[in-house]
Amino acid sequence: MPVSAAPDFLPAVPEIALACAAMLLLLVGVFRGEGSARLVSWLSVLVLIGILALTARFDGARQVGFYGMFVTDPFALFMKALLLVGSAVSIVLSVRYNDDHRIARFEFPVLVLLASTGMMVMVSANDLITLYLGLELQSLALYVVASFDRDSVRSSEAGLKYFVLGALSSGMLLYGASMVYGFAGTTGFAALAKLLTTGAMPSAGLVIGVVFVMVGLAFKVSAVPFHMWVPDVYEGAPTPVTAFFSVAPKIAAIALFMRFLIEPFGGLLAEWRQIVVFLSIASMVLGSVAAIAQSNIKRLMAYSSIGHMGYALIGLAAASPSGIRGVLIYMAIYLFMNVGSFAVILCMRQHGRMLEGINDLAGLSRSQPGLALALAIFMFAMAGIPPTAGFFSKLYIFFAAIDAHLTGLAIIGVVASVVGAFYYLRIVKVMYFDEPAIAFDRPLAPELKAVLVVTAVVTLFFFLLPDPIVGGAEAAAASLFGR
Amino acid sequence: MSHWPLLSLVTFLPLVGAGFILTTRGEAETVARNARNIALSTSIIVFVLSIALWVEFDSSTASFQFVEQARWIKFGGLQINYHMGIDGISLFFVLLSTLLTVLCVAASWQSVHAQVKEYMIAFLVLETLMVGMFCALDFIVFYVFFEGVLIPMFLIIGVWGGPRRVYAAFKFFLYTLLGSVLMLLAILAIYFQTGSTDIEVALTHAFPFGLQKWLFLAFLASFAVKVPMWPVHTWLPDAHVEAPTAGSVILAGVLLKMGGYGLVRFSLPMFPLASHYFTPLMFALSAIAVIYTSLVALAQTDMKKLIAYSSVAHMGFVTMGIFAVTSEAVQGAMIQMLSHGLVSGALFLCVGVVYDRMHTRDIDRYGGLVYRMPAYAFVFMAFTLASVGLPGTSGFVGEFLILLGTFRVSTLECFLAATALFLGAAYMLYLYRRVIFGTITRDDLRNILDLSPREKAVFAPLLILVLWMGVYPSSFLVPIRASVDHLVQQVSAAQGVQRASAE
Numbered sequence: 001m002p003v004s005a006a007p008d009f010l011p012a013v014p015e016i017a018l019a020c021a022a023m024l025l026l027l028v029g030v031f032r033g034e035g036s037a038r039l040v041s042w043l044s045v046l047v048l049i050g051i052l053a054l055t056a057r058f059d060g061a062r063q064v065g066f067y068g069m070f071v072t073d074p075f076a077l078f079m080k081a082l083l084l085v086g087s088a089v090s091i092v093l094s095v096r097y098n099d100d101h102r103i104a105r106f107e108f109p110v111l112v113l114l115a116s117t118g119m120m121v122m123v124s125a126n127d128l129i130t131l132y133l134g135l136e137l138q139s140l141a142l143y144v145v146a147s148f149d150r151d152s153v154r155s156s157e158a159g160l161k162y163f164v165l166g167a168l169s170s171g172m173l174l175y176g177a178s179m180v181y182g183f184a185g186t187t188g189f190a191a192l193a194k195l196l197t198t199g200a201m202p203s204a205g206l207v208i209g210v211v212f213v214m215v216g217l218a219f220k221v222s223a224v225p226f227h228m229w230v231p232d233v234y235e236g237a238p239t240p241v242t243a244f245f246s247v248a249p250k251i252a253a254i255a256l257f258m259r260f261l262i263e264p265f266g267g268l269l270a271e272w273r274q275i276v277v278f279l280s281i282a283s284m285v286l287g288s289v290a291a292i293a294q295s296n297i298k299r300l301m302a303y304s305s306i307g308h309m310g311y312a313l314i315g316l317a318a319a320s321p322s323g324i325r326g327v328l329i330y331m332a333i334y335l336f337m338n339v340g341s342f343a344v345i346l347c348m349r350q351h352g353r354m355l356e357g358i359n360d361l362a363g364l365s366r367s368q369p370g371l372a373l374a375l376a377i378f379m380f381a382m383a384g385i386p387p388t389a390g391f392f393s394k395l396y397i398f399f400a401a402i403d404a405h406l407t408g409l410a411i412i413g414v415v416a417s418v419v420g421a422f423y424y425l426r427i428v429k430v431m432y433f434d435e436p437a438i439a440f441d442r443p444l445a446p447e448l449k450a451v452l453v454v455t456a457v458v459t460l461f462f463f464l465l466p467d468p469i470v471g472g473a474e475a476a477a478a479s480l481f482g483r
Numbered sequence: 484m485s486h487w488p489l490l491s492l493v494t495f496l497p498l499v500g501a502g503f504i505l506t507t508r509g510e511a512e513t514v515a516r517n518a519r520n521i522a523l524s525t526s527i528i529v530f531v532l533s534i535a536l537w538v539e540f541d542s543s544t545a546s547f548q549f550v551e552q553a554r555w556i557k558f559g560g561l562q563i564n565y566h567m568g569i570d571g572i573s574l575f576f577v578l579l580s581t582l583l584t585v586l587c588v589a590a591s592w593q594s595v596h597a598q599v600k601e602y603m604i605a606f607l608v609l610e611t612l613m614v615g616m617f618c619a620l621d622f623i624v625f626y627v628f629f630e631g632v633l634i635p636m637f638l639i640i641g642v643w644g645g646p647r648r649v650y651a652a653f654k655f656f657l658y659t660l661l662g663s664v665l666m667l668l669a670i671l672a673i674y675f676q677t678g679s680t681d682i683e684v685a686l687t688h689a690f691p692f693g694l695q696k697w698l699f700l701a702f703l704a705s706f707a708v709k710v711p712m713w714p715v716h717t718w719l720p721d722a723h724v725e726a727p728t729a730g731s732v733i734l735a736g737v738l739l740k741m742g743g744y745g746l747v748r749f750s751l752p753m754f755p756l757a758s759h760y761f762t763p764l765m766f767a768l769s770a771i772a773v774i775y776t777s778l779v780a781l782a783q784t785d786m787k788k789l790i791a792y793s794s795v796a797h798m799g800f801v802t803m804g805i806f807a808v809t810s811e812a813v814q815g816a817m818i819q820m821l822s823h824g825l826v827s828g829a830l831f832l833c834v835g836v837v838y839d840r841m842h843t844r845d846i847d848r849y850g851g852l853v854y855r856m857p858a859y860a861f862v863f864m865a866f867t868l869a870s871v872g873l874p875g876t877s878g879f880v881g882e883f884l885i886l887l888g889t890f891r892v893s894t895l896e897c898f899l900a901a902t903a904l905f906l907g908a909a910y911m912l913y914l915y916r917r918v919i920f921g922t923i924t925r926d927d928l929r930n931i932l933d934l935s936p937r938e939k940a941v942f943a944p945l946l947i948l949v950l951w952m953g954v955y956p957s958s959f960l961v962p963i964r965a966s967v968d969h970l971v972q973q974v975s976a977a978q979g980v981q982r983a984s985a986e
Binding site (some may be wrong): 285346363366369380385386387391398399402403407410411414415417418421422425428429433445463466467470471 | 520556557561598601623626627628630631633634637638641642648651652656657660661664667668671674675826923
């Protein structure tokens, strides 16, 4: 096992710094009392930006620390950058909302920071133990955040549901990990990979172990048939939390999914590919069909995110550098579309009360043309219509699928995207074709406006300057295969 | 030849106009007036620039002209270039798009009152996408424009359309999208064959026959919906009936041509063997389209719906001509598409004229208009006859060339198609008789006003062009000829090789 000459914890400096900062902010909150929520929130955003800068300081080389249990490579850096941005924006979105709903407590940003630490560990996991540590740190923070509006029955229900099902999936994952250890005799990814390159037939126990771990991970990325919790949790949790759930943990989980399958178990491609293909098809189809009947926009976004994970899994099923690249680009663009959409949902307020019905958007194009235009851009992007960014994310995914001769999967994917286009268009229809019914409160909060403008511009004009995201994803994907 | 990036100017100038409209502020009435003026002046400037394309166009070569190339996206092996250029096949479609946009803006001057600003922006964006689509020489660039068209058109039908606009807009969008996404997969498959998304490379690449069949079907899924060919034409009557007048004009005038253009530009030269293999199918579908939709048109009571069905019949002629793959037939198909773009656009404008006054398209509500609206009766007659294919109008040239070219390939097909000449005359003249002749029975028709100077100005260029194309078609055929001859030679050479090797 190559042990670097540099101090062993160097690759994990950003994670360590983030954990320390979270505890420091907890102290700040405790000493300054209840009124410090706003301060702690903005400090947390600063911390996340600082960690992002710290992460960006790593050069492209692959560094392994903690005796091979922790790895930092361009792939991890790319994913960490995405999830840090997602977490930071979620905190920004939550400030005004939490104030208005009298749930402004300093614990919220601290929990998000702790969850982010867990996610970063997940992305960098190079050992089954690290994987589980990161996953649980993330999950425990998320369970609390889901039920953060503790006086609301729906929010408590969401948290409880998430906790019970999440614990079940963690159990499965842990069971699978123990089987892998039992049959392979090691938990290190590098050692596992070496074991599988010898060419011997993998033992059935090992394969079963991998399947169990995959079940746990599929739960985290909310792939069908492990998606049942998603609509309820999305609907019940406070909206900024839903926005957070739909991006950062998804990004971390799909990153872990990719690393877990490609690095140690790349040799079992033939075994796991069929599972990923099934997850992908089921998610795409259910995501597009089940969303049609929804009238609550948060539930609709839940099914939409299930569908999007299905598309991302196509890239994983391709299991090639271009496939992984496709997933990375997909997740980056998904981050912008999704955060933007939730920013619009957070603007749906009347007399200080949040609205969640799709029909409440009626005639938005006439009452607030800017807001309607932004949401229309996001919806066309999610449907994958050019020239929005959403088209390019799907283009790269299908490119990889055709490359890997998964033509059938690609055809099902594009047909599902046409079905899915229906419900995205329905939102555009409600905003543009229907008569105005409700006027939302004005003016919009400045931070919401800023998030909206940035995400809408990126989504619409991605085609002008795609190189930063595409180039970054390319380097990141190459690092996952370049060993 | 000038060194100006003329194609990019023509393509993206409308967006600049749209940007200006976006910045207009103030009273609703002022904003509407400014939006109209900006849209009209922008579209006129773009049209004048596109005339420059025609003037500068070199008719002696089949290669692409006004070529522009720039690096766009690099993604692993996938290098996508911004590559634009036109040849004889695309030249007139660009002109058709820019001309019809001017006329649409002018025709909507008074009939659109609500959200004028957004309406004009939608039309200018639509113009950019249409022109860009006809100029694109890279598959991804082409696809972005091709599918991007759906967004403004969806909004135009849905926001400014008739009572069933929501249904029509969704049907239009989803039908077309389903076809397009299959083409996207085919484009990716082509990339893995040729190693490039460049259209010029793909046009000269010899694909294996087995793959050609699948790729042909995938492209057909997209273009057949756009053309539209029977049996996937059902979105068209709905979309036409519900769209505002100018939307119908663009739909019939340009959007349907995107399908025909695609078949000529891609399906024939890239998949010559598959085209040959599927020719009987294409002939059968075309013949059904021509005869069946003509009969359906006879039974219509809604003017717009009747013209919509006549569009399907006329486009049936076009697909027949394209797959006959003789020089005359393909040239005829090109002329027929241009002619249909002008004539059906004009007919929809004719319907729009009386619809603006009476707010109904029901044929039974009219009659005897000739007594109150002589100028209108004249204009309507001219375009009716052009649609029927009277010698001296553009319709005749196209249909004659198609029949001539098809006769050499299949007598039966030619015979079946020729019945449509008769049916076409029947339904168009029947429409004309019911609307224009007879006695005025309705009281509200007694005060109807004739064409205003603005409306005359809209019809004048269309009328001149239809007659020009009918009397002296060479102005249009000469630029087309080199490219079409080259195409036909290339396709027959490829098919000849195949036949020789099979024997």
